[in-house]
Amino acid sequence: MNDKFVYAPGPTSVRENVRLERAKATTNPDVDEEFVEFYKNTCDKIGKIIKTENPVYILSGEGILGLEAACASLTEPGDRVLVLDNGIYGRGFKDFVEMYGGEGVLFSDEYNKAIDINKLNEFLDKDHNFKYATIVHCDTPTGVLNDLSKICPLLNEYGILTVVDSVSAMAGEDIRVDKWKIDIALGGSQKAFSAPAGLTMVSVSEKAKSAMNNRKTPITGFYCNLTIWENYYKDKWFPYTMPISDIMGLSKAADNILEEGIENVLRRHERCANAVRKAIREYGLELFLSDGYSNTVTAVRIPENIGALKLKEHMLKSYNTLIITSLKPYYNEILRIGHMGENAREDKLVYALSIIDKGLKDLGFETDKNLVSLYNQYLTE
Numbered sequence: 001m002n003d004k005f006v007y008a009p010g011p012t013s014v015r016e017n018v019r020l021e022r023a024k025a026t027t028n029p030d031v032d033e034e035f036v037e038f039y040k041n042t043c044d045k046i047g048k049i050i051k052t053e054n055p056v057y058i059l060s061g062e063g064i065l066g067l068e069a070a071c072a073s074l075t076e077p078g079d080r081v082l083v084l085d086n087g088i089y090g091r092g093f094k095d096f097v098e099m100y101g102g103e104g105v106l107f108s109d110e111y112n113k114a115i116d117i118n119k120l121n122e123f124l125d126k127d128h129n130f131k132y133a134t135i136v137h138c139d140t141p142t143g144v145l146n147d148l149s150k151i152c153p154l155l156n157e158y159g160i161l162t163v164v165d166s167v168s169a170m171a172g173e174d175i176r177v178d179k180w181k182i183d184i185a186l187g188g189s190q191k192a193f194s195a196p197a198g199l200t201m202v203s204v205s206e207k208a209k210s211a212m213n214n215r216k217t218p219i220t221g222f223y224c225n226l227t228i229w230e231n232y233y234k235d236k237w238f239p240y241t242m243p244i245s246d247i248m249g250l251s252k253a254a255d256n257i258l259e260e261g262i263e264n265v266l267r268r269h270e271r272c273a274n275a276v277r278k279a280i281r282e283y284g285l286e287l288f289l290s291d292g293y294s295n296t297v298t299a300v301r302i303p304e305n306i307g308a309l310k311l312k313e314h315m316l317k318s319y320n321t322l323i324i325t326s327l328k329p330y331y332n333e334i335l336r337i338g339h340m341g342e343n344a345r346e347d348k349l350v351y352a353l354s355i356i357d358k359g360l361k362d363l364g365f366e367t368d369k370n371l372v373s374l375y376n377q378y379l380t381e
Contacts (some may be wrong), residue, residue: 009338087139114292
């Protein structure tokens with residue numbers, strides 16, 4: 001199970017120093033106050049990466065936990081919530097809103113491009129009676145990137161709180177939580193941070209905290225209640241036993257990003273993504289998106305006569321390489337190249353592209369081009 005080459009838009013490759021950090025002996029996180037300081041320091045590192053002075057918390061659960069926790073903590077029965085829908089995960093927020101008694105109102109746009117800020121402005125001009133809005137930064141199934149620098153300040157002008165799923169973008173795309181007026185920003189350890197899966201990172205603004213603390217009805221449940229974290233540092237007490245080894249790994253992964261420099265990390269992602277997109281086009285394939293390209297995921301249309309599922313299975317069977325397709329309804333149309341975190345490295349991309357090249361040609365794709373040569377050519381431009 002461990003010998004195959006896996007290249008996916010999360011979980012990503014984990015650097016050796018992160019793996020070794022998780023192997024170290026640990027203290028008892030329930031009673032050792034030194035761990036409270038370590039946890040707070042790790043949260044502060046995340047805050048530097050996402051450019052916020054707001055409190056940051058690390059929750060024990062994969063990124064979906066954060067999405068549900070934000071909706072659980074903000075939503076009261078009857079609340080109208082604006083769900084920005086230009087992707088599968090974007091629309092999926094509606095389920096969490098309605099699970100907690102809210103009314104999810106969709107603002108839907110085309111799935112092959114970024115949200116049109118002008119259309120959104122026109123929509124809000126007619127209807128802006130919403131407690132909060134949900135936005136996906138990068139919708140992983142297609143790799144579409146939404147411009148938070150325009151969307152969140154616009155929503156803020158109308159007094160609408162913003163909940164941003166940046167799980168597949170955070171640390172691979174620029175995110176400026178404070179400057180862009182993001183009230184709740186959500187990330188996941190297993191994507192561009194390149195730490196093992198299992199942790200959610202969340203930042204909470206004063207306005208979001210006030211909305212949670214001034215509810216008319218209590219928050220349903222405990223594990224998804226973000227207010228339980230508010231006084232952990234003052235009280236030196238966690239709501240539940242923290243997964244200390246996982247947090248140690250995430251802390252080391254954050255160190256890797258900060259030591260490289262977040263701006264350098266972002267440039268690396270952009271450079272890799274641009275070279276991949278140009279190479280794919282010249283090779284003779286189409287990109288799924290018409291605009292709004294993320295620097296963490298590229299969605300490639302696979303010709304119908306081959307099919308993405310058949311290509312995926314062939315690469316796995318013939319080359320012991322797992323490169324994945326998308327979710328329904330695109331699971332047989334799109335192959336996803338997840339150049340995020342440690343996967344946004346030349347050696348890994350070259351290998352992945354070489355297997356895609358071989359797999360396509362094995363299955364009858366006709367071209368005199370070589371995908372790796374094209375990638376290398378555009379990488380050096």
